[in-house]
């Protein structure tokens with residue numbers, strides 16, 4: 003995406019936890035990005051940032067946003083801080099990448115949109131699996147007309163989400179916990195990248211473990227404005243492992259052993275340490291080796307049914323099934339972290355060439371609106387239309 007004449011975009015990072023750790027490593031390998039500084043209240047990831055990436059590290063987000071040598075900020079703090087940090091960055095004149103979900107309420111999304119518009123900065127909501135190269139390739143196939151009209155996007159994902167070490171708010175739906183705010187946005191974004199705007203949602207969501215009192219199971223039938231539809235299933239209870247449906251490749255694209263069913267559940271039962279502390283020790287920047295995955299990332303099994311062909315991601319490409327049989331379109335292998343590369347491509351294109359990102363702040367608000375519609379539909383047992 004970058005040309006040799008382009009200066010890299012000078013990036014600051016706010017939040018060096020699980021999401022921040024992956025993006026910082028990806029940013030360090032992206033030719034269009036120069037990592038300059040980071041902020042996190044925790045000293046351990048700050049030290050890792052200085053040691054492993056050579057930038058400056060601060061305790062306070064404002065210290066990053068106010069630096070004159072930074073053009074853009076990546077925000078990977080817990081959801082409840084996204085509004086505050088996005089508005090702070092925009093008011094400092096910085097372009098923004100903010101992790102999903104954009105915010106926790108539609109009002110918070112509106113406040114971010116207002117700040118971004120007023121300060122004339124670009125905002126990309128990412129990463130989600132809607133940025134995966136396989137999803138982008140499928141979108142291109144659909145938009146080219148080659149595979150005919152989109153009929154249905156069918157998605158299934160089964161993970162250990164509920165039993166990973168969690169901050170207290172991650173187990174409290176009212177504060178953005180559970181799969182509706184954390185995992186369903188990946189599926190909704192993917193559906194929207196492939197099929198466009200959502201008209202209505204008929205959703206179902208359940209809490210199946212009272213010791214982890216937030217939604218870990220959901221399903222929905224999503225009607226798209228185009229006339230196509232999508233059906234999604236997500237379970238985070240660590241029983242069946244959905245990676246079995248994806249060639250035993252993990253979500254990140256790393257090969258995965260087939261014998262880990264229930265491992266997160268058992269580890270939780272054996273745990274004595276505070277989960278928030280354990281989260282920093284296990285996932286924050288510097289806690290795990292930095293790796294680029296061998297294969298393409300994914301978010302569970304997905305079959306995209308079109309008038310002339312069905313599409314499915316393979317380990318390294320996109321499979322096309324049609325009247326002539328099956329064929330595989332390989333995806334480009336690139337330095338860096340697939341999925342995150344594309345988030346940064348969009349930031350660089352916005353900052354350097356003025357290309358408005360698809361997944362901008364209004365996009366993020368629409369994804370949250372669909373997740374909230376799923377939640378409301380599950381409560382009312384009725385279809386919820388989206389304006």
Ligand SMILES: NC(=O)c1ccc[n+]([C@@H]2O[C@H](COP(=O)([O-])OP(=O)(O)OC[C@H]3O[C@@H](n4cnc5c(N)ncnc54)[C@H](O)[C@@H]3O)[C@@H](O)[C@H]2O)c1
Pocket residue numbers: 016017018019020021022041042043044047061062063078079080081083101102103128129130169184281285286
């Ligand atoms: N795209 C993905 O695949 C993905 C994966 C995980 C998390 N996320 C998103 O990233 C965000 C963070 O989640 P996480 O799992 O990394 O959480 P985490 O708890 O692992 O990390 C959050 C980090 O933010 C830091 N932090 C808290 N308050 C801060 C502040 N005021 N200023 C600066 N830093 C602060 C914490 O110390 C911690 O290091 C969430 O919105 C989540 O949805 C996205």
